[in-house]
Amino acid sequence: MFAQKNKSSHCIFMALICLLALYVGQVNAVWYEAKGQAIIMKGDKHSARKAATEEALKQALLFAGASINSVQQLTNGLLESEDITISSTGEVNQVELVDEVWHSDYVTVTIRADIFPKEQICKASEYTKHVASSYFSVANREHLLDGQIADFPAAFTRHLATLMDTHGTYAKLSYIAPYTTYWSPSTLPANVRELAKVADAQFVLVGEITDLSVTREPPSRLAFWADEDATRYFAFDVAVYDGLNGGKLFQRTYQTQDTWPFDRFAELDEYSQSFWSTAYGKAIDKQVAKFIVDLEETTSCQPLTGRVLQANNTNVTVSLGRDNGVMPNDELYIYQTRQFTDGRGETYLQYNIYPGVFIVESAYSNSAQVRHKDANVIINIQENDFVIKK
Template sequence: MAKILLKYLWIACLLTQSCAAVQPQANPDVKVVTAEGQAAINKSAPLLAKKQALQDAIRQASMQGSVNVHSQTLIDQNNVSIDAVSMRTAAAVNNTKILKEWTTDNIYHVIATVELSADNSCSPHYRKRIIATGFPLANQGQMSAHETQDLHTGIPRELNNLLMESGNFIVSNSANINLYPRPDLAPELQDRTAYHPSKLMQIAASNGVQFVLSGVIRDLEVESTEYISGAGPLAFARSLARDVIARRGIGIDVYVHDGFTGALIFQQRYVDTVIGDVWIPSSYTVGSERFNSTSTGEKITQIIEQASNDISRALSCYPFTTRIIEVKDNQVFIEAGAQERINVGDQLVVYSSTGEDLNVDGGMSFVGRDKQPTGVLTIINITPRYAIGRLEVPARELGIRVGDWAKSW
């Protein structure tokens, strides 16, 4: 009887164009919600309005999941000066399906089903490009001259390898580049130059990547062997033991920046302790069997594996973004193709520049140009390295230029 009632409620939702009906599903961690969204049709671009209406439906559906609500009220001279409410959904969107769509009075409407995952992870459709830069040591004195010098480049190299093996990333390696002249101040970049993009954004643009991976080795300190309290044979034995059995702290910070905006989107510190033979011989390289056979190397490898999993999870729901590399009449070439799993028929939202360059801090920090969604690009041809798409409105009318962005919504 309950199933029959639920079926009639589902039909009623479709007929009345109402939202917030939940479908039954086998997986208890996935909640399927039906919601309605709408958006205005501007510049004779119904495809863009459809995308925006679907995004509105996703937003409405997400509010049916786990929502954190924060309110703020300020009173000034017995009057309410600020009364604000903000909401943030904790569920992740996995799949969407449009059930019905129509237009009325230049407004695009959609009714869609939205899958919300309670574990806050997504199944990425596109492979995202990421480049790894070096992990400098915050205190050079913590590494002996007789130990391996491969950590600076080896940790990001192995992190990249694991991300590539996940199948969801295309990786590049520039571990010889150090983003942090002052590692102790990371993740601050310290390269602010008036009216110029940051070094990080330049690296992303020149290598055609979406994300920039970086980090700092915060701690590799070995417990001091210089002073042992007490005297006699026991203190002498303890002093000798310190040369063989010691305690070493390990602390590694890992960062991921959005190469298009320069925003820091992932930051995590990993710490551990090693007791025993804590030294890593100079001939050992990160990722090798001999490196993993050492106590310190084994812990660092475990941190690399954990960081790889955390990054994959954090970026799984992040939209795929690529750059426009050529505009010819109504055809737009993007810097992504079959390698990124782009397919003929895929649709990406194009973000074009509006206004002048944005600078803050008295002009010392370059932010970029404001990007606004202006059209939808439908892919008509693909190659391994790039793809060609067609806009519903000519590019010149939308002001789309080389360097603008194409993004999965």
């Protein structure tokens, strides 16, 4: 039985995965059993069942190391079948419904999947990558007036970090600069590199909340005493950058909408659990879940990279440690970078690799001491050089 993630009866992220049998009937195939839960929104059991099934299958796939472009595509085909069983020539050979249990406001679905893991799972996925960000900006601050949620950008960024820490596998939002950055295209690569350096992070998130608008439908004249129906929208645009060279890895937009249960003059606490446990908060959480999957698919196989913190004639201290999964006797490589400009004015990044392999002698929570595998004397290595674990 594998360790279970933090459990909540109202959490769509929960999944319990059990290894049932190894190499049964097919070479290299493994059966996984997983449970997923989803809240029943507005009595829509079909959507809840679909969401719970999607979450269970996604967790089984990620745990097994399978790689698919879209779990959504697979589960849409899955749910077309009455007994929730599919066959495929891809990484998922078969998925079966084991059980579904309906509660008053949520459903639990158990599936069993026959999964072919990747032929070669990258070694880099064993290590935790640290991510940095500043508070997300907001495109239209007037959207913050309804509910008096002026601190929503900061609250959302912190909530994102919590969800990444709780439900992520490979990437953790370990540093949030306590301010909002308005990124200028001309200075963005340099600012990304600087934030990554300050935070000892490998990747940087640049995010903007593009929609927080509310639409309200007044009650009919025949039911003038009823409350108006309100819907709130949510959309955020996020780009992920390599903190070493400032290059963009991907950029996507996530959007949703749901019932907004609050009066326009209400003063809400956007940091509170009562806010995030609303239907609107849960709708945002589902978009964040999609982002976490996209982020980890993008970064999991990127080599683990850190910086040299201190160097002397015999030992080097680096910014990678046990928090990243680095342990004594691991092998690391150290290199320098420099920018140069060619005759046409084009700027390039040059990598100068220090010869040989470095061995981790002592690993601490966020640092490690390393020594050269063959040489007794270390020369030319400087603070802020880079270290990589392949």
